[in-house]
Amino acid sequence: MERSDFEDVLVLETKYYKELADTYRDAATFNRYIPILKKVFEDDPFITALEQKGCKELVYLGRKIFALQEEFVSNYVQFLSDETQIDRWEHFFERYGRSLFEIYDKFVEGDGYKMVIFEIANRELLRDLLAKYTQTMSLETQTSVCERIGIVVNQLFTYMSNQLMQNRAITGTQITAAYKRIPLLPSRSYSNVMKLLRTRFLEKEMPGPLYSTLARHIAMSQYSDTKAEVMYILNRKVLLDRETLVEIFKSHFFIPDGETLAEVIALVKKKVPDMIRRAMQQRREIEEKVKQIRQKIKDTTETIRQQLLKLTEDFSTEEPIESMVKKLRRTLLADGFDLKVLKHQLQGHADREQELKALLNLRENDLAQFIPRREWDPFLMLVFMQHGSVDDNEMQTIIKDAMDEIKKDKDAVKVMNTYRTAGFLKEKYDTTAINKKFDIVTRELIAPLLQSFLLEEIIDYYPRVSEVVPTEGVRYLAEEAFAGRVSMIEKTIPVKRITESTSREAVLHFKNLVSALIYDVRGSTFMGTKLQDAKRESEIRNYFQESMLANVEKNGGIPIKDTGDGGIVLFAANRYDLINKKTLELAPGSVLPAVRCALEMVQGARSFVKENIYKYKDWFREAEKRTIDFEGATYATLPPAYQSIFQVGIGIASGVYPKEIYLEENAFGELDLTGMLVREANLYSRVRGREKSTVICDDATVYNLLLNADKFSFFSETGVKTETLGRDIEQGLDFWLNQKVSKRGFIIDLYKILCNKLGQEVVRPGSLKIMLGVFDITIDDTGEIKDEKGGRGKYLFELSTKAFE
The missing domain is CATH 3.30.70.1230 (Nucleotide cyclase, GGDEF domain)
Incomplete structure (x- = not known):
């Protein structure tokens, strides 16, 4: 493997890059929801391909398509406010559809996987743009806009996919079908969604407040399909702490009941005492070292004091005395370094002991707080797991609880009146009919809604609407795009795919x-x-x-x-x-x-x-x-x-x-x-x-x-500038790609260390001049660097801070 290729692979393993990957690829969220998507879209090749990636799919939308979609939303909202402008709208839509299809065709290239990526990313963008243009509207107007624009968007994507995939097998048909059963909603928050779907609920003869109350009652309070895997991971952990527990739970769709929580706590408490003993032993060993250093400082100081007295008595020149003073300073600096390191280790062990002791007192309520719960999680369990019906007594109680909200909506009251049945001395409602309607709404409305939400959890588009991507994000996107790991829509960049593999160990x-x-x-x-x-x-x-x-x-x-x-x-x-x-x-x-x-x-x-x-x-x-x-x-x-x-x-x-x-x-x-x-x-x-x-x-x-830096940049002919301030995301991408392609070395940002790569012959003003010879140096799968004859090879760098001074 050539050196530049090896450096590209090495970048992926750096601490800095992995932290960026945790943020933007979010493997924890991906691993939490991909098993559910596999159950929902069984044997779907798109989900299988996503699973093989092991992390979120990133999609970059170029300026043209971003502007095109914003123009579409703004024009359609304007048209709905004045439908006499039908000719103007149709003229725009013809141009819009033609331009969008050209971008779609160029990106998809007959690939079913890319077709689904394009649709989901663009639906996410349209959702966010719709939120921007409807935020000041009344609920009634907003609902109407969402329904009507949803119809247009569904027809548009259906037409484009049919045109493009004629006589070909279409990937992800179940996925795209889910979108076609719901309106285009500007928000994914539970309260906003329920308000905007009010009309859909009433059309299906199920008032929204009643559905919500029923769902909360029926939704299972636990999901333990992942219990065995979670317990296995916990059992294998040599070190446990709060952060580790949170990370494990975050990576699994795991909502345990009381019994499962008790099992987890019992396992943790079984492992912790041995961990505490090891931590205490390590702390005692460090304390002994600290004691020895402190005694050494006293002894050394006294010895040098005696030597200084002798030099003063026999004074000839000042250098010997100054050298002895410097020696004392040097010795104290050395001991100070050791003390600093040991004290840091000591504090770490002390903190760890306290944290481990806290785990010994862990209760079910404490552990439950470590487990992430999102507002749609109970509905995921309701939709994708078997659940029973509500019996008559429970149903009447649930309706009573929901009635205050239902009475605020006269149309909802009319629907409820259709379920009334004769009761002895009190009003009753038809439990069987309501249970059936509940299942229909769950299957036909809530299920496709949650399917779309799950898909958007594992596919992210950039740039975001009304959201600035930080410099770190631009760096990561540029690096991933250069390696061909970002779906680039309407922007072409040079891609360097490494065909020759190297082991992680190398x-x-x-x-x-x-x-x-x-x-x-x-x-x-x-x-x-x-x-x-x-x-x-x-x-x-x-x-x-x-x-x-x-x-x-x-x-x-x-x-x-x-x-x-x-x-x-x-x-x-x-x-x-x-x-x-x-x-x-x-x-x-x-x-x-x-x-x-x-x-x-x-x-x-x-x-x-x-x-x-x-x-x-x-x-x-x-x-x-x-x-x-x-x-x-x-x-x-x-x-x-x-x-x-x-x-x-x-x-x-x-x-x-x-x-x-x-x-x-x-x-x-x-x-x-x-x-x-x-x-x-x-x-x-x-x-x-x-x-x-x-x-x-x-x-x-x-x-x-x-590999150990918290942050690093590329050093190129453009100099040592490491920020992309004043640039939009596209300019930022181009900047970082240029930095990478033309790099002469690296910058360790925190310490402002410039690592300037020495070429075959470096002759630049202010730089070294050194002949290194002409070698075709490669790096083998063990990490060894070899020259063209198989001998030991080295690349050299000049280190400096001069450029930052």
Whole structure:
């Protein structure tokens, strides 16, 4: 698989992308309702195809069709307010129908699945547009408009599908038939729907208030077909908390009765005590580590205090004292880093213990609150499950409860009068007849209504009417559209479908890694030549090294070796155990600390020069007393050779332990790093920029950043702009597609880290110039990067924050 294809696959597995997918694909809602649709539309190929996708279908409607449908609704509403304009309406409708069919024909291309997608998405759009244009109308006028526009829309889609699918099998006929049995409603809320369907209810001789009261009585209070699956998932969970329970219930159409709730609670309470014990044990282990660090801080502080006293007594120059102060600062930063990490873990375990203990006291009412209930859910159970009839005594009570509402509508009262029967000393109604009418209304009106609502739950169109799609949504739609996973109606974009597959494991190979960071101090040879004083050179170098190591310790790095003109640093997730020699095994994790450390070292080197340039007159006076006046010098006025002193070249290579990097004690009893990552990081540190410090890393480092980032963007020729403010959704899509296609790298938004991809030869103003050779590098199904000869291959990136400064 080519690198660009692999990066496209990797993007799908990133934390950021998955969170966007959870929002826009909403797999939980999809999984909740797809089993019901399968029951309703048994063996329907459209539902089968939807199920295979495993998430919501996204549909993009281009400007033309969006404007066309809005023009249709506004013109028809205007026509209904003045039907003398029939000629004007017919002229418009002829043009509208022709334009819509052209778009329909081009999108569907004879595909039955696309035909259904087109119809459902456009019906959703028409529903929302109708709400916009009828919101100020009276209920009577709104009802009339909904009925009449529904007839026109049904006839229109019937005609188009018949024209397009002549002599072909039509997919989803049950689905499209459901729409044809109901008016086009501007709302899906229960109260509004019941008001707008008043006339339909009366035509079927069933007053709406009576139907609602009967439905609430009959509708089953539980749905346990998914009980076995829910219990199985709960049983397999190693960790349980409130969030996990909510997610499980949200993903299943599961409305348990009291007995089932009790079973769930019993299972939870059975699993929780062991979880609490593990959490308490982990908390105690961390508390012991915190105690050890605090003692270490006291001991180290006292030792350095004694050393500072001795240096003061034997004072010669200020650098040794300043170096010792920096060493104290560095040590405190390192211990502070460990304390911060451990305290965060400690708080997490404490919070988890409290949450687990709360689950031990879980009651049925508490658990019931975790279970999502939508206003139409009881009616779904009523429509799609067997239910019995209401007996005579119950019916008379139900009618009595509903009568106050019924009496507000004289037409409803007339209908009720037809059910009156003779009763002893009191008014009675025909229970058998009402039960029959209830079943008819449920089957002929409520069932198709709910079928349409369910379909619209799992198919979303964009852009929404009167709703701005946020930048995050535009990014996600662009990425999905580019991969061919969005139904694009009336907008053509380049689609890149990846034909060669790669395993999820190959991508997740980069999720948790260990990093080697090697830095090379520039100009050290020049400095030594000019100073011609080994002791002075050592003091200045150590003084600078303390500045560098402070950034290392602050970001959780482990200094392994001082190379004289640089150093080797290790980044692993188990820093505390490594520095305390509890283990030599390296735990992988995020490489972000290594990257942030490198960038802060660059900034630190720059700050070191600014803070110490006034000392140059003392450091280099004898060497340059005749050629340079250091008094009042600034960095900009220094000769190039002096500007290069204290610049750094930093290389970061990330990979897997123990295959690519290994930690051991050498013959001197000191920790030593070996492996390919060390050699590669050393190579990257030698890359020189034009009069600047550089940070070069490998592709594995960048891939790890992407997989763990909360947010990232593409970096392209257009620059580092990451927002689409001032653009409509179509412009936003085009912007992000251009960013993706022309990308030169990535931007880790939160930390403003620019990962600039180095090409075969990079020669750009202000960039590096480095020859990488001409390789056809590919990535195999294990995540290994190979060159054209099957050897180890790498792509390199330059890391910086300069573009944001």
